[in-house]
Amino acid sequence: AAELVVHPAHRGRGHGRALGAALLAASGKRLRVWAHGGHSAARHLAQVLGLTLFRELRQMRRPLTDFALPEAALPEGVTVRAFVPGQDDAAWLAVNAEAFAHHPEQGSLTQRDLDDREAQPWFDPAGFFLAERAGRLVGFHWTKVHAEERLGEVYVVGVRPGAQGGGLGKALTVIGLRHLADAGLPTAMLYVDADNKAAVTVYERLGFTTYETDLMYRTET
Structure with a gap:
C-alpha cells in the first residue's frame, strides 16, 4: 500500500507518474494507493498507471452544537x-x-x-x-x-x-x-465505506453529510 504526494509547486510535470511507476515496479505490480479528496488529477494518474477504483471512503460530519x-x-x-x-x-x-x-x-x-x-x-x-x-x-x-x-x-x-x-x-x-x-x-465526524448503503442511510438520517471522499485504487493482479 502507498500514499503518493507531489508538492503543489511541482505538479503537472510527470513526477506523480514517475513515482507511481517506481511503486509499481517495487511492488511487482501488486499495489494499493490512497487518493485523498478524490481529485480529478488523482483519478487521471490512476488511469495512466493502470489502477482501478477499489474503495470509496467517505468522511461525514454533523454539528453537535x-x-x-x-x-x-x-x-x-x-x-x-x-x-x-x-x-x-x-x-x-x-x-x-x-x-x-x-x-x-x-x-x-x-x-x-x-x-x-x-x-x-x-x-x-x-x-x-x-x-x-x-x-x-x-x-x-x-x-x-x-x-x-x-x-x-x-x-x-x-x-x-x-x-x-x-x-x-x-x-x-x-x-x-x-x-x-x-x-x-462542536462537530462530530466519521468514516464509512460508500458501498455500505445501510450505514450511510443511518448516518444521513442522523444529520451527517459528506465532508470529503478518499479513494483507493489498486492493480488487478
Whole structure:
C-alpha cells in the first residue's frame, strides 16, 4: 500500500507518474494507493498507471452544537455500559470480528491491536459504549476525540449479526453522539465505506453529510 504526494509547486510535470511507476515496479505490480479528496488529477494518474477504483471512503460530519436528535431507543432487554479495559477485551474482540467479518481491516483486530489503541493518549473507556443482552455483548460504539481539532469521532459502531435490524446501531450512535456533545465538542465526524448503503442511510438520517471522499485504487493482479 502507498500514499503518493507531489508538492503543489511541482505538479503537472510527470513526477506523480514517475513515482507511481517506481511503486509499481517495487511492488511487482501488486499495489494499493490512497487518493485523498478524490481529485480529478488523482483519478487521471490512476488511469495512466493502470489502477482501478477499489474503495470509496467517505468522511461525514454533523454539528453537535444544536443537538436535535431523538432519545436513544434501545431494543428490549438491552442495556449499555462503558468498556472496562482488561475485563471486556476478549468479548469485544469476538463481537468485533463477527460484526466486521467482511471488513479486511477492522474485522481482523487482535489483542495486540486493542492494546495499542488503549495505550494512545486519546483512549477514554468512558466513551467506549458496550450494549449487552442477558450478559452477552451484542454491540458497541467506540468514540474518539481529536482534541487539537476539537472534533468528536464515531470511531467504530458494531452490532453482532444476530442483533442487527432492531435499531441497536442507531441507538448506540445516538448515545455516543450525546457523549461527544456533552464534552463540549462542536462537530462530530466519521468514516464509512460508500458501498455500505445501510450505514450511510443511518448516518444521513442522523444529520451527517459528506465532508470529503478518499479513494483507493489498486492493480488487478
